[in-house]
Amino acid sequence: MSNPLRGLARNPALPAAAMLRLAGDDRVSRWDLTARPAWSDEAFDTLAAHPDPEVREALAQSPGATGEQRARLAGDLSIRVLQAVLEGPPVRWAGPLPDWVYRRFAEHPEPLVRDLLVYLPGTPRDVVALLARDRHPGIADAARALLDRKPCEPTTMGRDQAVLFAAEGSDWDRERAAADPALPAEWVAALATDPSPRVRLAVSTRPELTEAQRAAIDYPTDVTPPLDWVLACGPAELDRCVRSGHPALRRAAAGHPDLPADLLAVLTADPDPRVRELLCAHQAHAPGDLVLDTYLATGDEDLLRHPAFPRTDLARLAPDPAPIARALVARDPAAPPDLIHRLSRDPSEVVRAAMAADPRLPRERLLELLDDPVTAEAAAANPALPARVVARLLADLGVR
Template sequence: MSHPLRGLARNPALPPSALLRLAGDDRVSRWDLTARASWTDAAFDTLAAHPDPEVRESLAQSPGATGDQRARLVGDLNIRVLQAVLEGPPSRWAGPLPDWVYRRLAGHPEPLVRDLLVYLPGTPRDIVALLARDQHPGIADAARALLDRKPYEPPSLGRDQAVRFASGGSDWDRERAAADPALPSEWVAALAADPSPRVRLAVSTRPGLTEAQRAAIDYPADAAPPLEWVLAAGPAELDRCARSAHPALRRGAACHPDLPADLLAALTADPDPVVRALLCAHQAHAPGELVLQTYLATGDDDLLRHPAFPRTDLARLADDPAPEARALVMLDPATPPAVIEQLSHDPSGPVRSAAAADARLPQARLLALLESPATAEAAAANPALPPRVISRLLADLGVR
């Protein structure tokens, strides 16, 4: 439920001492305390010293904290806080931790922390190599296995079991067999005409098939997921996948960690919206206009943190028929205050709230929105809110 205290908790103009008082107020959740878009060092350090480890855990995963700020919690004595530091914010585009954090935690006395480092996707390879010599046998073995991992090899049932599964009455068994690399070619051909759409889809995504062979299978294109073997494809195979008529192959290519610029450009114009959405979700160099249009089509808030998301020329959206587009106008630093004021009267509540939180909003209008229950929380988060008003709000709301 909307409440001005939640907005104050996100307000960068709130004094750190007041932030600390809000941290003890039951009307403000830990997420409210840590959901701000950016942190001053003073405010971050205030909550980093909070006695409640759940507050520090939430702070470690704040979407607005930089990697350097989150690293300040690396000396925390609580294991869950350290785990939150390593896992980071729930955003693909969060700033990375400094390398020294991994090196320091690789020598942590608690085996659970060192074990977590082994399996964390962001752990640098030289740290994994260090953990391969860990005194704990399980940690060392896991690190060595990771270092010795070969190129992707699909799991196999073996020929005999794959045939048993292929001839069974269970759709799940036949689907499993259809993707198995050990399945004999005659069974692959048989399952390509299976009555189950799931089975036919699994056959159609086998590596090694020609485009003609895939096209001959009646598979459900809308259900096609990205494929692990495509994610591990080398340059030549990746090129074939990105240019395939099969959407599952192109969707996998869009997620590939080493997608080259020419294939990125080709997939940017892909007719499949899922391919374009995956491209934006996984590729830092996706075109800004594509990221913007994908956000408007999907509402995926994480795209607002995408490094390519455009922050200029958004004022052109002030008269867009979609409220989701009009709400983006406030992200443009060049938007005139008059346009912000105009949008503060918008018929859409989310648009009015976005305008209410903007520091360019004329003060008289800001104070008016602070008095309206529908926009009070957003207005309370406005960094241009005068200190006297912040103090009055805290007193009126009983924050001691």
């Protein structure tokens, strides 16, 4: 059963006064209140001034807010709100914070705020350099250690420990040994035929192996281990990983922060669907068609926020047999109103709900969908909902 109050909370046309009334209603969570896909500056600023820090904390992590809007909370007096500003929305492809926010936090009088910056993945390196001179010794030491860390430097347990784990350890210990750079070659060869599939997989992803050596190992392909050495490797080694017959290396390469356009093109055509999924998850310049196809195959809603997700030519999906595809028609600004109207009567609840939030719907059809318990929440989020209907709905639902 849908909840019209949740729909009203994310309606971009909801007046500020009504939004504040909803903020005080126990039936609407602070996350419902901040779940709208986009914010006007007026609406954002209204909630940014709310006296409840939990509301402001949720606002700081709203997926629909831009980085510039979230930056307006950088002067908040609540440490939890500041932490939420730094952590950002719990989704991929959220708009980044402006650099000045990090510099401002680096000068914050509260050590906890400055300490958060050191361990935040998005903190610019020049800000970490500022923190390396922090008056708090612990913060300065941590920042210097981060600056001194070499990105390609592997960690190792040492030869003796690696051999001990390989010879006498549990499956988990042998798996650790199999991936350790200090493990001698004879033990690498021995673990390549280990009874544990995960141990054999760890051996097969060692950087020094040739393609022939990898292919000779019976490793599982349904597991994707984290391969830090791939993410940190240089151009020549990255090229080798992209063209490897080992899917785990290609999957790791899909997340490389400096993947060049030519290698991105190679992975776009990769036969492994997991490689293509990871490419869309990590690469802002992945082709739009690939992002769309991956969304239709996986239903991963984070991909709807991908910078390359198509914003046009989605009306062509109206005849598609998959409801998840037909629902995308509402995202096409060129979709004709009569098509939106027709799809609002689609047999799929998913499709009808997507059309219910579209302002191109005829008013009479919108009101019908508002009266339908299945689509009431989506219809309540429609910015074309008349003000008198919004007022009546708030009164009927007992919002004071």
